[in-house]
Amino acid sequence: MPSSTRAYGRLARVADLVTHWEGTPEASFWRRAAGNRNVLLGATITLMVLGLGTLSFVWTPHDILDQNIPNRLKPPVFLGGEWGHILGTDQLGRDLLSMVMVGARASIGVAVVALVIGMGIGVPLGCAAAASGRWVSEPIMRLSDFIFAFPSLLLALLLTAAFGFNVWNAMLAIGIFNIPVFARISYGAALAIWQREFVMAARAAGKGSVRISAEHIIPNIANLLIVQGTIQFSLGIIIEAGLSYVGVGTQPPMSSWGRMLAESQTLVSLAPHLALVPGFAIVVTVLGLNLLGDGLRDLLDPRVARTQRTG
């Protein structure tokens, strides 16, 4: 599926970086990042979405549990609606802006937990593989190949069908899919770092593999992981939307963008805003994360700097 392909495609891009990986670049990196247009735009969008989602915990324009059926399917302001419901109302008369804000929570929440699962298991696995010999690395890498052979949506469908349609199983399924991504990235990058002099020096000083991994390897591959993280984050949002769209992800009364889209399906020609608003929310958020991720990635790539100089 495209979302997974995207992972592959992007994995290839970042993986491609890995072979040239030279460790965390100079301290000016984040300063340079702050001056990059893509990074700036991406970060602004991402922070705004995160902000709206966080705000929804304490405040939304209306309560999303407040159903008001006589007041349903009201258009948003830009289609001639009233200011009381800026983005209009849905088929149960709930305020769409509030739904989108609360939906951000679910979409982001799922993506974040999936990311934590993926990183929490994938990075240690990758580092362990890099730190040990073939007998450890081969099984780990083959295992990650194995997980990769399962298209994520199919895996998620099977898991949720087996253990129940709910948001936790969706998180788990997306998280499992994230594991090999991080295992591969951290393995490749960590291998490169292990060849560096300072690691050799640390080893000569008698530090163990675990300690070296924690003190030298992970800090040096952190930037790379952050970049991959933003990409997996955006993927998580798309997969969550897909799962909720087919009805196996977030469940009512919680709102999520995918669920809102699913509910809009039969109403789209009657009330187009029901499909436009959550669709737009997904596109903008994913766009923001991708701009951020790609911008950071380019800044990390020494070859981009080189081609910029020579090209």
Add this chain to the structure above:
Amino acid sequence: MKKLILVSLSAALAATCATAAFAAGHTKTGVSIGLQLEPPHLDPTAGAAGAIDDVTYANVFEGLTRINQNGEVLPALATSWDISEDGLTYVFDLAEGVTFHDGTSFDAEDAKFSLERILAEDSENAQKALYAAIESVEATNATTLTVTLDKPDGKLLFSLGWGDAVMVAPESADDNKANPVGTGPFKFAEWTKGSSLTLEKNAEYWSDDVALESATFRFISDPAAAFNAMMSGDLDAFPNFPAPENIIQFEADPRFEVVIGSTEGETILSTNNAKPPFDNVKVRQAMAHAINRQSIIDGAMFGYGTPIGTHFAPHHPAYKDLTGAYEYDVEKARALLAEAGFPDGFEATIKLPPPAYARRGGEIIAGDLRKIGIDLQIIPVEWNVWLPEVFKAKDYDLTIVSHTEPLDIGIYARDDYYFQFDNDEFDALIEQVNAEADPDKANELYAQAQQILSDNAVNGFLFQLAKHGVWNKDLEGMWENAPIQGVDLTGVSWAQ
């Protein structure tokens, strides 16, 4: 409501395309019909799936009797019948010169075989219980069939009109799942699994010829896809359109005829009467007061559906209007809940099967009950989970289901039924009504039974499911109501 923005933008373009499509439509002799569910196989006597009947009932297979769109019993392969005084012996006169699609003839021996096949030990018939009163079946001669009962059954002629009791031939019965051979006006032609199924006119049909040369059923489970298929002209008819929210758009479109009919589907909030706190009648009554029936009909069904106050179809003569028994009153509901010992409410779950009436209705009911402190966790389930978990194992608190079988109030007398409602007075009433031959007396008993269900607030009685029929305005003869499952094409034709 706001004008359909996208649609009006390009009305001109659409109009040109539409005219072109309709010019071709007039010479049509075939019809393309949308169904939400695909049949698993095509033997109506060996499976519960209603979709089997949608395709085959009255089209491919015929029974001794048939049901028309108003729920009346008409002669079919049995052209007439005599019932003995005691109601225990039925003598059927069978039609002559009837052949099955494979050329073999139909006679009383086939009828005897068909009925005995239903009653057999290893029968796969889903409605076996309906015919339980039959003691023996005899083929008196080639065109006379005698059916003997061990107790009177006022509903037998109706039950014989169901798809589950159609006539099959001993030679072909075992293959009917894949290659149905009946006596009907249409023959099975082709089935592309997951997509469509085609029937062709039976040139050797024994009775009046049908107008259509062929019919194609297309299986579209997704309501949005169903809407798209109708709107784009891919389908001529959707006998029971799955998304009521789209009806207004079909009504606004001059290409379509929209007919809202009745079904036998009592849509109810099924409640586990044996499970605390739902075993407390006060809790159930509190819920009945807290549920705003009209807002469920408006919200989940976009206004289509008739409120019910008991488990009975409003169009039936025995129906008793009890919708006023528990008026919508949140304060009263709270008071009742407090009396029951739950002043702060409680937590429970609601398992919702896939149809929109359940998923959307459940969301609205959860909102209603939250107002009196009952916090429902919504658990969506597919039918393959609902059946074993809710229906079989009775592992549930609440669920929403439409009970679509006609005149099925008797299920409340079955103590092992998933409502787990146990009431001796009610059981006795049902036993009495089953043996009652006089319709007026039977209706009186039905009314008493309805009152008991209402008094005990056994389930949340929500609404009678409407049948949203949508078809091309030139298509005539489609069923308005759905007294039983089936899409009867025998009277369907294109306007000249």
Add this chain to the structure above:
Amino acid sequence: MITYVLRRLGFALATLVFASILIFAVTEILPGDAAQISLGVNATDETLAAKRRDLGLDRSAHERYTSWMTGFVTGDLGRSYTYDVPVTELIGGRIWISLPLALLSLALSTAIAIPVGVLAASRRGSMVDSGIMGLTQLGIAIPNFWLALMLVVLFALTWRILPAGGFPGWDEGFWPAFRALILPSVALALPQASILARVMRSSLIETMGEDYMRTARAKGLPQRAVLWRHGVRNALIPVVTIMGLQFAFLIAGTIIIENIFYIPGLGSLVFNAIRQSDLITVQSVVLMLVASVIFINLLVDIAYAIVDPRIRTARARG
């Protein structure tokens, strides 16, 4: 080289066996009872038991796994619990819809991505480049199912120039069948094309910086000839790799899209089979999809090794 290929093949087979066990285990946990689904709510316990015997559900898990695996090798996947026809027949009927759909979207995404990527790379830094990069960024961010929804509203409902869904079958003629695949393949292809165009662009930019390209230019070859004959051809290697990987996923990616367009392909088959507890069908279709991913991975690995001998050693490590 031969040992490398053999080793890869061995891994692929092992992965496949492992996958089959996992798939079998998961389908064992799936709730639901095929016999109950088929016989309905009023079935008695005896008829249910008879039906289960009929379907072979009374055998032990071990027996069923073994017979499934033997069947997979001999080409007999058993009979669908729901339809009561051979699973191979179900798959056979649908693969000729899913495969063309996947091929069409692949062709479409390539046809869009390569020229667009080349254009962006050859005008690097210009307004055209930024415009294309912006659009592809947007293309990646659009979920395919949302795109599908919008395409249907516009092309099928508003303008009525393409069917909203369904598939008439190839025997209805090429054109009607092809028409039915246009919107679904566009919905699948546009996000793919966005990714491919970006890969194409960056790959070409990198290639253009290589020494041999400079030599070609120095030889006085025309700019366009350099770009297409040397640049694009070499830059295509990573693009083809990504395409190979995409293809396997495309087949599976049709799950949502096939449902939106009610196309009777493998995706909608597996989706509905899960809902109907038709586990024997679920198992085989999922394993087939997984096998196709493994197979394409294998091909890509081997192709890589042929193109670049260093990989044989390097990739063996990761």
